Amino acid sequence: MNQTRRQVMQIGAGAAAMGVAATAGLMPNIALAADAPGWNAPLFEAKSFADVAKIWGATPTESTDVSIIGPDIAENGAVVPVGVKSNAAGTTALGIVVEKNPTSLVAQFNMTDASVPNVATRIKMAQTSNVYAVAKVGDKLLYTKKEIKVTLGGCGG
Template identity: 50%
Template sequence: MNMERREVLKAGSGLGLLGLLVAAGLITPGEARAEWAKAAFDAKSIEDTLKALGAGKPDSSADIQITAPDIAENGAVVPVGVVTALPDVQVIALLVEKNPNPLAASFTLPAGTEPSVQTRVKMGQTSDVYAVVKAGGKFLMTKKEIKVTLGGCGG
């Protein structure tokens, strides 16, 4: 499954007219994407990633929790979750500081969605993992160090 197809599929039931246009071949999946944070995923540092996300320098928040193991036995599949009680959450992003491209995942949450996400990330080495949350138009973040005992994306 290629990345463009994933982007179209993740839109789910909200495809409507765009889904019909893609299915009919009138537009490409790339044209159907409303938002694609290519610059953020291509960034090589935490600062550049935050800038590309439009986050600037987010304030630290105790209202955001990262659920992940303190020690990951295999850096290739590290389960990481983010949950917050902040109201009006629009975006949750996961950044892994020492990865070649820090942005590991970005989730756009529709209004009324519970602000909780779970995924697996690849980590090449022990690193801080940042959760960046856009809530009410303001960016906030927290971090957690995860120790990796087997390499995941180094090499």
Template identity: 80%
Template sequence: MNQSRRQVMQLGAGATVVGLAATAGLLPVTAQAADAPGWNPKLFEAKTLDEVAKILGATPTESTDVSIIGPDIAENGAVVPVGVKSTAAGVSMIGIVVQKNPTALVATFNTKDGAEPNVATRIKMAQTSHVYAVAKAGDKLLFNKKEIKVTLGGCGG
């Protein structure tokens, strides 16, 4: 009986600690992209680079001011390391578009004035495709592309 009482007391103390941590805001919360400032769900419904540019109100222009870093061959499409950087002036957003993915726009990153537009992340790719590094500067969507070959698809493939 004492052992049972001890276990009940331990559970009660554990629940109290978790409750206090939650009340104090110390537990992690789920990130909600839809709550982010400037969130535009239509961007992530776009199927091509041209559609992304149209939604952003920009003209797509190939440029050497944007560069993409990634492998020539990705053994696993579920975790493909990709980096994007830009040397163009006035960049307000950089992103990654994968031509043959179910959702073409994979990620966007807003930049502040004076910040160096340079990010690295891991993306999912359904199959071998051109990957576009994009940078929005004024009314232009500067881009550069690289073909990345995928041997094992990461988007349900």
């Protein structure tokens, strides 16, 4: 494809502007979860709900104060919509644990007193599994679970 002189000059000017921005420190940096304050790597390496509870240092108790919203059948395991809500006063964290995923804890949301403990996200599921909605309240873990069936590959492809 033949380019006009004007197009070549525009491309060159754009590249020069990017070079100046990069050397001036104006280019965005990559944000990594591992760099976040309070990141707990062993928590996201846990292989089961029991391991997550042990690392959180809390006793798991099934409770109606925690609810989970999600489909009965997920058409695509790569994007499963899940919501977690806690009605328990003093909730400091919400979590989503997928029993049969390679790493069980798929999401953790830290709460403050000003937060409403109600979150929604999309998760990746390897296969049909129980999904736990977890709320950390003091030294207890309140949870409820729901089986979500996956019909198309998620974590494994």
